[in-house]
Amino acid sequence: xxxxxxxxxxxxxxxxxxxxxxxxxxxxxxxxxxxxxxxxxxxxxxxxxxxxxxxxxxxxxxxxxxxxxxxxxxxxxxxxxxxxxxxxxxxxxxxxxxxxxxxxxxxxxxxxxxxxxxxxxxxxxxxxxxxxxxxxxxxxxxxxxxxxxxxxxxxxxxxxxx
Numbered sequence: 258x259x260x261x262x263x264x265x266x267x268x269x270x271x272x273x274x275x276x277x278x279x280x281x282x283x284x285x286x287x288x289x290x291x292x293x294x295x296x297x298x299x300x301x302x303x304x305x306x307x308x309x310x311x312x313x314x315x316x317x318x319x320x321x322x323x324x325x326x327x328x329x330x331x332x333x334x335x336x337x338x339x340x341x342x343x344x345x346x347x348x349x350x351x352x353x354x355x356x357x358x359x360x361x362x363x364x365x366x367x368x369x370x371x372x373x374x375x376x377x378x379x380x381x382x383x384x385x386x387x388x389x390x391x392x393x394x395x396x397x398x399x400x401x402x403x404x405x406x407x408x409x410x411x412x413x414x415x416x417x418x419x
Contacts, residue, residue, distance in 0.1 A: 272318035272353055272364040275393070279402040280310045289334075292390075293405045296358030300334040301390045311402030313393040321365035323354060324384040325375055335387035339363075341377055356385045360403070363387065 278292040283303060290304045292314060299314065306312050328336045342362065343355035350368045354377060363385055377383070 272366060274316045274318070274361070274363045276314055276361055277397050277402040278312055278314040279404065280304060280306050280308050280312060281405065282308060293403060295360030295403050296339070296363070297337050299387070299390055301392065304392050306392075306396065309399075311397035311399045313395045313397055315391040315393055316363050316387055317389065317391070318353060318364040318366040320387060320389040321356070321363055322386040322388070323356070323365050323367060323371070323375065323377070324386055325381075326384070328384055328386055331386065333386045333388055335385075335390070337385050337387070339383060339385050341379055341381045341383055343379060344372060344377055346372075356383060358385060 276294050276296075278294040278299070281291040281293050281298065283290045285303065288303050289300050290302070290306075292299045292301055292304075292312070294314060301314070304312065322333075323341075324336075327338075337358050339356040339358040341354055342357045343353075345353040345355075346369065347353060350370065352367055352369050352372045354365045354367055354372070356363050356365060365385065371377070
């Protein structure tokens with residue numbers, strides 16, 4: 258049982274979104290890799306997996322913030338548009354907001370005050386700002402991770418205009 262000497266952080270709820278992702282590219286100079294998952298693309302610290310590899314990514318709800326307008330002047334690299342699909346009231350001061358990013362869901366652990374101040378309700382469009390993404394180290398079967406849509410090359414588009 259928790260007592261008053263237990264740090265508040267230890268009393269937060271443990272909500273983690275786990276999903277398959279595919280390594281799209283590495284940028285060694287920036288020290289970042291780009292992953293593709295069902296909700297879009299994520300920039301993460303350089304991962305030790307080959308381009309095209311299927312890996313497992315994890316997002317802790319404590320690392321997700323919510324914005325109602327497109328966040329621009331922030332240091333957080335991963336800002337994805339979505340829709341609030343669930344608000345769960347937890348013991349004060351916390352609430353959990355489920356955010357649909359299209360093909361994926363992430364949870365944000367926020368305060369009751371933030372829910373009220375932002376007037377968060379199910380169906381509201383919002384931006385998930387993801388501070389940290391963990392890579393489990395578990396390599397998945399290549400068929401488990403989504404494959405990005407391939408767009409026509411610029412050569413094909415140029416020829417069509419002629």
